[in-house]
Amino acid sequence: MKFHKLPGTLALLSVLAAAPGCKDFYDVNVSPLAPTKAELFSLLPVTQVAMATSLGDSPSGMSQYTMALMQQLANSRNIGTFNQNGDAFSNEWSSLYTDMLINNQQIITQGTTEQSWTYVGIAQIQRAFVFSQMVDLWGSIPYSQALQGGTIATPRFDSDAAIYNGGDGIQSLFSLIDEGIGNLAKPAPNTGLARADLIYGGNKVSWTHFGNSLKLKLYNQIRKTRNVTADVTPLLANGSNLIQQFNEDFELNYGTTITPDNRNLGFIADYATPGRENRINPNFYLAMSGNADPRVPYYFFNQASTTNSFSALTQDYALGNFVSVRFGSNGPYASSSNSTIITLPGLYPVGGRYDDGKGGVASASSSIPGTVTGKGVVAQRLHTYFSRKFTEAELQLTVLNDNAAATTALRLAIKASFDKVDYVAGKDGSPLMDPAQVAAYINTALALFNRPGATLDDKLEVLMYEKYVASFGYGVDMYTDFRRTGHPRIKVPGNADPARGVFDDNDPVTVSTGAFPRRLNYPLNDLLVNPNGPQTQDSSPLFWDK
Structure with a gap:
């Protein structure tokens, strides 16, 4: 087992300095052949910073690349023109496994031995979240045989469908979340947890709410592959067990210090x-400006x-x-x-x-x-209250066929996205948005959603556009949403062989150097040295991309 260190700029030392045993925070990097015990309160913040870094909006995170794919950013890196190679995401892939998931697995293993069930439950829900994001990006990945230290050096790549749904000895993501929620309910010592947990401060209720919200999100993502009515109905019926308002957003807060630099x-x-x-x-700018969106400044x-x-x-x-x-x-x-x-x-x-x-x-x-x-x-947002409400709106519209409930959820989702902007502005000391302009924007969007003659596809376009705009700052789920729904209809060059739902920009100086990717390429090293992995890059759609 190998515990990896993180750069000082990512360590959030102002938070960790108050945690018990912080003097040993950088002593967790040991030989994989001779692992030593690390305190759980030292490991947990490492996993959370690595998770936010590798998935978030930075040159080291997947959100920067996926926001470029989704036409919110114009990035000069190769993925910005749909040109991905086998090393395009090797650093992020490696960091997710070696910085986040290996340390996270140690929390599960060691916490189980110590009966530190809150730590174990948190780590299991984090494991489900990170693996779900990786599946959505790459498809088949090392999962059931991964993180086994020296016992399995070349793990198999489990299929995307098996990781979601289980089978062939594979624990499904849903079962993993349920197990984590169950462990959160057990009495347990929580040494150092309030300071070590950089997301919820050790609040078991908030972690449970996030776990249930994650299940709802994942059921929504596979709704085209099987009937999920029986799965989502009880979750929606008991909304108090889901993320409550933006004070329970699943996000990593940053600090103000410059040396070391702990800012976003x-x-x-x-x-x-x-x-x-x-x-x-x-x-992206033109779309928001053209809609008189109060969030532009x-x-x-x-x-x-x-x-x-x-x-x-x-x-x-x-x-x-x-x-x-x-x-x-x-x-x-x-x-x-x-x-x-x-x-x-x-x-x-x-x-x-x-x-x-x-x-x-x-x-x-x-x-x-x-x-x-x-x-x-x-903060680096990873999963928010407004995202949960957009998911509810989509499920009410497409699975439960309840347009009235979908309209209510959509209104709350858009309003929550504006509330989050105002919250950020208030903390910054910047002006808040004009309530009349916000109300006018929301009413216009809902009128478009329920306009006479609007088809299901028309309604999805409104819903997914609003979610797309609200999600600026975290691109992974936008990329997933677009591939599985075809919405919103973002503009890309005609020579990009675009996915359905994309229409041409017809701009003579705008070109792509590849097709719009339905999944991301694996690091070349994983194709070359692992005989249990795919031997070539796979460009086919994921199982939920129908």
């Missing part, structure tokens, strides 16, 4: 890094104050003071130096700056003359 990793990438990591996809920060703040020769796309590059652009300005004028992810996604219309060159610190900055303290 997306903030570090786009504000503290002079070259910037991301651009905003113009079509919270989502995007325009460094340019007016159209006269930059030269036409330094940008690839501009509309007013919004400056960016097109998806996959091969235009003459695509790689020009424009880091001081491009539009950046704003306050809501990464803790950047609220756009007050005054512009300013973004920087890492307010002490840098002539620049503006944000605080970078926004």
